[in-house]
Amino acid sequence: MVKDLGISLCGLHFANPVVPASGTFGFGLELADAFDLNLLGGISLKGTTREARYGNPTPRIAEACGGMLNAVGLQNPGIDALVEDKVPALRKIYRGVVIANISGFSVGEYAACCARADACEGIDVLEVNVSCPNVHNGGMAFGTDPQAAAAVTRAVREVSRKPVFVKLSPNVSDIVSIARACEDAGADGLTLVNTFLGMRIDIRARRPVLANGTGGYSGRAIFPVALRMVHQVAHACRIPVMGCGGVATAADVIEMMMAGASVVQVGSENVRNPYACPEIIAALPELMDKLGIDKLSDIIATV
Numbered sequence: 605m606v607k608d609l610g611i612s613l614c615g616l617h618f619a620n621p622v623v624p625a626s627g628t629f630g631f632g633l634e635l636a637d638a639f640d641l642n643l644l645g646g647i648s649l650k651g652t653t654r655e656a657r658y659g660n661p662t663p664r665i666a667e668a669c670g671g672m673l674n675a676v677g678l679q680n681p682g683i684d685a686l687v688e689d690k691v692p693a694l695r696k697i698y699r700g701v702v703i704a705n706i707s708g709f710s711v712g713e714y715a716a717c718c719a720r721a722d723a724c725e726g727i728d729v730l731e732v733n734v735s736c737p738n739v740h741n742g743g744m745a746f747g748t749d750p751q752a753a754a755a756v757t758r759a760v761r762e763v764s765r766k767p768v769f770v771k772l773s774p775n776v777s778d779i780v781s782i783a784r785a786c787e788d789a790g791a792d793g794l795t796l797v798n799t800f801l802g803m804r805i806d807i808r809a810r811r812p813v814l815a816n817g818t819g820g821y822s823g824r825a826i827f828p829v830a831l832r833m834v835h836q837v838a839h840a841c842r843i844p845v846m847g848c849g850g851v852a853t854a855a856d857v858i859e860m861m862m863a864g865a866s867v868v869q870v871g872s873e874n875v876r877n878p879y880a881c882p883e884i885i886a887a888l889p890e891l892m893d894k895l896g897i898d899k900l901s902d903i904i905a906t907v
């Protein structure tokens with residue numbers, strides 16, 4: 605029997621729920637020679653800031669059990685390059701949902717970037733990464749405080765007509781309070797989770813492995829924690845959730861959807877295996893058959 609993998613979300617159609625997560629798939633074109641990008645339900649592009657950034661000093665990546673640490677530091681070519689070069693070039697070959705991932709260090713920067721991205725024809729969704737430090741508030745990440753997360757959401761909402769998804773940080777004790785604050789401030793949806801703050805030490809050199817000292821931990825090991833947060837938020841909020849964190853197989857996608865995700869993002873697994881997303885998509889129909897699922901959207905938030 606033919607399986608229905610399609611998902612509708614905020615008026616957009618995803619051919620399937622699998623989306624490479626921001627920062628693990630460049631601006632899409634980098635992987636265009638590896639496989640047909642049109643197999644992907646959507647693509648979340650590399651986090652973009654108002655100005656171009658070189659990112660952190662190297663080393664920026666460290667291996668860790670069941671995943672990886674990164675401290676890339678938002679290296680990106682800036683919002684002008686995103687809307688003038690990267691998205692138009694991707695749109696020449698890609699018809700699926702394009703998600704612009706926007707980062708900022710002040711509420712004003714988020715709003716300015718989102719206004720530019722909103723006006724860019726090739727972008728369908730604005731994904732607002734609130735894991736960045738607020739330079740006007742001692743560097744505390746916007747996403748660790750409900751009021752700061754709401755302030756960013758409100759400012760972005762005011763300048764955008766496109767769906768706004770706020771991407772939450774898991775480095776909090778009460779993810780639901782942050783999620784609700786974003787929902788009340790006008791978010792159309794939520795993406796969760798970003799990376800967990802971590803660290804590795806080189807015991808011979810007696811210094812941190814990452815030049816930045818700390819970094820974000822991601823990959824298969826975080827899956828159960830991410831799943832728990834997706835479940836909590838999907839059951840506490842009315843807006844849709846894109847689930848992310850440790851997803852590496854078709855079974856993980858189904859589990860995330862049962863927990864409450866409408867769309868599922870795959871991050872670090874792309875770094876390990878660039879073919880991860882098309883392989884997961886190809887494996888979904890057979891697994892659905894085994895589990896007696898005809899329509900993938902039927903299983904969202906069923907557990």
Ligand SMILES: Cc1cc2nc3c(=O)[nH]c(=O)nc-3n(C[C@H](O)[C@H](O)[C@H](O)COP(=O)(O)O)c2cc1C
Nearest residue numbers: 625626627651674733797798822823849850871872
């Ligand atoms: C190398 C790297 C770069 C990342 N860059 C971004 C980014 O620019 N913006 C963002 O919102 N998340 C970024 N992330 C976080 C991922 O999008 C994802 O939320 C996180 O890695 C958890 O998913 P995973 O376990 O499948 O990797 C990055 C992750 C990695 C590994």
